[in-house]
Amino acid sequence: MLVGKLNTHAESGTDMGQVQQAKKRRRERRNDLLNKYPFCYFCGGLNPATTIDHVPPEACFPKAYYPEEFEFPACFSCNQGARKHDQIFALYSILSDFDDQKFGNGPDRVRLDGLINAVKRNYPSAMPDFDAAKGIHRSGHIYTSQPVAYSAKTTPEMQEAAKFMEGKLTHALYLREVGKIMTPAHRFVAGIYQPQLDHTGALTEYFQNLLPNVTIGARPNIKAYGDRFRYMSGYKDAEDFFVFAAQFGRGCIIWGIVCGPGMRDPNIGPAGSMKPKAGGCGPDRTP
Ligand SMILES: [Zn+2]
Incomplete structure (x- = not known):
């Protein structure tokens, strides 16, 4: 796994009235979705859908930044059975995101820090060993004095979550x-x-x-x-x-x-x- 450096600023604008409207739209969409697709999307359309699954997982995004309309009808066991993988994959997806703009002290940074703590607490063996990560001093054909990225060993749990x-x-x-x-x-x-x-x-x-x-x-x-x-x-x-x-x-x-x-x-x-x-x-x- 390559890990980008995490050191610049992010900015965003959120309007609270619009947040309420988005919540309402989300509720309506959820009901529409379960009416339209009464069966689970993940286990072959065999089990009734009783929950809404978020794919990609909500944990991949800062709170309130989940992209609209990525909600899917799921049975309880498909939805619940994915929790561990969702959290570990979210950490992987953010660590491997090379968008420096996002990881200063904005909402993405908060999400990343929260995920690191959560995975350390819940699934400690899934955490990559950052102390052993190697700096990569190259961008294309140019060698750099500061690392442009770090190479860390992906843990088996991360590979499993990605799969x-x-x-x-x-x-x-x-x-x-x-x-x-x-x-x-x-x-x-x-x-x-x-x-x-x-x-x-x-x-x-x-x-x-x-x-x-x-x-x-x-x-x-x-x-x-x-x-x-x-x-x-x-x-x-x-x-x-x-x-x-x-x-x-x-x-x-x-x-x-x-x-x-x-x-x-x-x-x-x-x-x-x-x-x-x-x-x-x-x-x-x-x-
Ligand atoms: Zn299912």
Whole structure:
């Protein structure tokens, strides 16, 4: 894992009246969502949805900065079964975000400090060893006197949480873009990478050329929302074929490819020879 330096200023404007309005809109959307999709998005549309799951997790964003309309109908066990992974992944996604602007003393800094404390307390072995992190003195081909980033060893719990989030985000964004729930007859492959690493440029270019639609997470009540979550996606109706690549700030990218029931297994781009998993896997069966 590469960790950006965390040392500059952030600014944001929040209007309290607009916050109330946003809350009301959120409540209405929640009711609409459970009426529209009575079954869980994550375990194959088999269990009734009784809760709203946030994907990406709320912990990835400062309080009140959760992007609008990333809420999904979930059964209780899919929602609850994800808590540990959600918190650990949130820490990973923020640590690997290279947007210096956000991590001075603004809301993102508060979120990051809160997450570090929470993960230390709840899942101490998931914390990367920052004391052992190595400074990277290079930007492109230029060597720098001060480190531009730190390389820290990703813990097994972080890898597990990232793997989990690949599956969860694939199910959520498929529903968001296609309007249907992934079933066990769907197959998918998904992955995560840091675009700052040297060998990943071709992958990012591949998705940029392939995917026509760009969605940028935002909240209308926050003027300077910043660059916190966005994704590119494409869908082919005839084959029920869906591809996306989502980025957390200027940090990690999660991608996924979903094949409809009638399609052969995906073997395009990064999917290569990866073994696809069945859709509707839920938190327990996501490898
Ligand atoms: Zn479920």
